[in-house]
Amino acid sequence: xxxxxxxxxxxxxxxxxxxxxxxxxxxxxxxxxxxxxxxxxxxxxxxxxxxxxxxxxxxxxxxxxxxxxxxxxxxxxxxxxxxxxxxxxxxxxxxxxxxxxxxxxxxxxxxxxxxxxxxxxxxxxxxxxxxxxxxxxxxxxxxxxxxxxxxxxxxxxxxxxxxxxxxxxxxxxxxxxxxxxxxxxxxxxxxxxxxxxxxxxxxxxxxxxxxxxxxxxxxxxxxxxxxxxxxxxxxxxxxxxxxxxxxxxxxxxxxxxxxxxxxxxxxxxxxxxxxxxxxxxxxxxxxxxxxxxxxxxxxxxxxxxxxxxxxxxxxxxxxxxxxxxxxxxxxxxxxxxxxxxxxxxxxxxxxxxxxxxxxxxxxxx
Numbered sequence: 001x002x003x004x005x006x007x008x009x010x011x012x013x014x015x016x017x018x019x020x021x022x023x024x025x026x027x028x029x030x031x032x033x034x035x036x037x038x039x040x041x042x043x044x045x046x047x048x049x050x051x052x053x054x055x056x057x058x059x060x061x062x063x064x065x066x067x068x069x070x071x072x073x074x075x076x077x078x079x080x081x082x083x084x085x086x087x088x089x090x091x092x093x094x095x096x097x098x099x100x101x102x103x104x105x106x107x108x109x110x111x112x113x114x115x116x117x118x119x120x121x122x123x124x125x126x127x128x129x130x131x132x133x134x135x136x137x138x139x140x141x142x143x144x145x146x147x148x149x150x151x152x153x154x155x156x157x158x159x160x161x162x163x164x165x166x167x168x169x170x171x172x173x174x175x176x177x178x179x180x181x182x183x184x185x186x187x188x189x190x191x192x193x194x195x196x197x198x199x200x201x202x203x204x205x206x207x208x209x210x211x212x213x214x215x216x217x218x219x220x221x222x223x224x225x226x227x228x229x230x231x232x233x234x235x236x237x238x239x240x241x242x243x244x245x246x247x248x249x250x251x252x253x254x255x256x257x258x259x260x261x262x263x264x265x266x267x268x269x270x271x272x273x274x275x276x277x278x279x280x281x282x283x284x285x286x287x288x289x290x291x292x293x294x295x296x297x298x299x300x301x302x303x304x305x306x307x308x309x310x311x312x313x314x315x316x317x318x319x320x321x322x323x324x325x326x327x328x329x330x331x332x333x334x335x336x337x338x339x340x341x342x343x344x345x346x347x348x349x350x351x352x353x354x355x356x357x358x359x360x361x362x363x364x365x
Contacts, residue, residue: 019057019123022049024095026118026129028110032255033135033194035109042066042077042108044118045099046129052082052090052122062090063121064100068108071117071128078102111194112258136171137221137252139259144246145275149265150360151293152243155184158270160232162277165248167228169221177219177229181249182211184238184266188245196249196256209239230277241266243361263296263363293349297363300342304335304349311351311358319346339364 029043030036044066052062061083067075080102082090108114114133119126144153145161155161163182169175181199187206189195198205211233221227246261293302304314306329316325316339324347325339339347342364349360 019052019059019125020050021120021122021125021127022095023047023118023120023127023129025097026131028116028131028133029099030110032110032112032133033197033257035197036104036107038104038106040104040108041101042104043099043101044116044131045097046118047095047097049092049095051092056091057123059123061122063119064102065119065121066102066104067117067119068106069115069117071119075106077104077106077108077116111197134170135252135255135257136173137167137169137175137250137257139165139248139250139257140168140226141166142248142259142261143277144262144264145277147271147275149267150243151296151362152263152265153246154265154267154275155233155235155238156271156275157235157238157268159235160274161235162230162232162275164228164230164277165250166226167221167250168226169223172223174223175221175252177221177250177252178214179251180213180231181251182213182233183247183249184209184240184244184264185247186240186244188260189247194249194256194258195247196251196258199249207240209237211237232274235266235270238266241268263361293360293362297365300339300364302337302339302349302362304337304351306335306351310353311356312353313351315350315352316362317348317350317359319348 024047026046027044029045036042051057052059054060061081063079063081065079066077068077069075080100110133112133112135116131116133118129118131120129143164145155145163147154147156165180181196183195183199185206185208189198189206195205213231219229242265244264244266246264248259248261250257250259293304296302312329314327314329314335314337315323316337318324325337327335327337329335329351337349344364347362347364349362351358351360
């Protein structure tokens with residue numbers, strides 16, 4: 001009886017299974033600080049490299065899905081894809097810019113900080129890329145009046161108060177400043193919508209007052225430029241008193257930019273002269289007999305300047321009155337305070353000696 005050897009031949013595809021997805025520079029091309037309804041055209045771009053043709057790898061299409069905030073069905077905005085009929089268009093030996101669009105299935109917004117996610121699926125692989133909305137021009141620093149009360153810049157009735165704003169133009173186009181608003185609010189704006197959106201659409205704001213400075217198209221920022229402008233806020237325009245939140249909102253040609261400046265103090269008192277501002281990075285010089293805490297707000301690190309007050313002890317209390325930090329004051333010129341494991345919110349620095357006590361409100365971002 002003869003023995004037969006049976007040989008099984010396994011045919012392997014000639015294409016590689018090690019294909020990668022190579023995409024970079026995902027960007028959303030939509031106007032910032034806007035709300036858009038479902039059914040809106042959503043423009044975006046990215047750069048792609050590689051051979052994604054059917055003849056090479058045997059897969060039919062690339063799926064491109066867009067989400068807002070996170071990859072979930074609740075945040076799914078839409079899908080486009082390339083299929084095998086588009087083979088001529090999905091081979092890129094070098095990184096190539098692609099601009100495309102889809103029609104959205106849900107409402108979305110482009111406020112500062114809003115995230116969009118591009119999910120790419122091909123050959124059983126999935127990669128995601130994130131884009132965060134940022135206006136093309138950003139405020140990099142703001143200086144305020146030199147006079148301070150309880151560690152906060154102070155605005156007086158019947159006086160002009162100098163400020164200075166530093167801008168950076170990250171775009172490749174010249175942008176024009178149309179108007180600057182200064183908003184003084186009793187409460188902080190904490191939702192995702194910007195202050196300017198509230199203001200433009202007549203939404204409810206916390207108790208506030210504002211001061212408007214038009215520029216009449218005379219402030220132009222060329223591409224990649226750094227620019228600063230200086231002007232004055234009139235104390236007569238501020239109806240609030242006490243501790244306030246201060247924001248500046250700058251309106252450009254096709255967008256606006258909100259910037260949380262500082263906690264400030266507004267008083268109904270008047271001074272004998274206008275209040276000058278300080279330059280960027282300058283240390284604030286204190287008026288006599290005024291305790292200063294700076295920066296405020298901060299990330300939990302503060303400097304305390306006592307002027308000529310003779311305090312011996314320092315504590316940091318949370319809003320429940322619990323002590324989270326304490327030390328004896330040695331250097332009355334400047335005492336550095338680092339709150340251990342700080343969380344965002346309001347704290348109070350308590351300064352005392354055997355006879356007197358003072359509390360100063362501080363903010364941790």
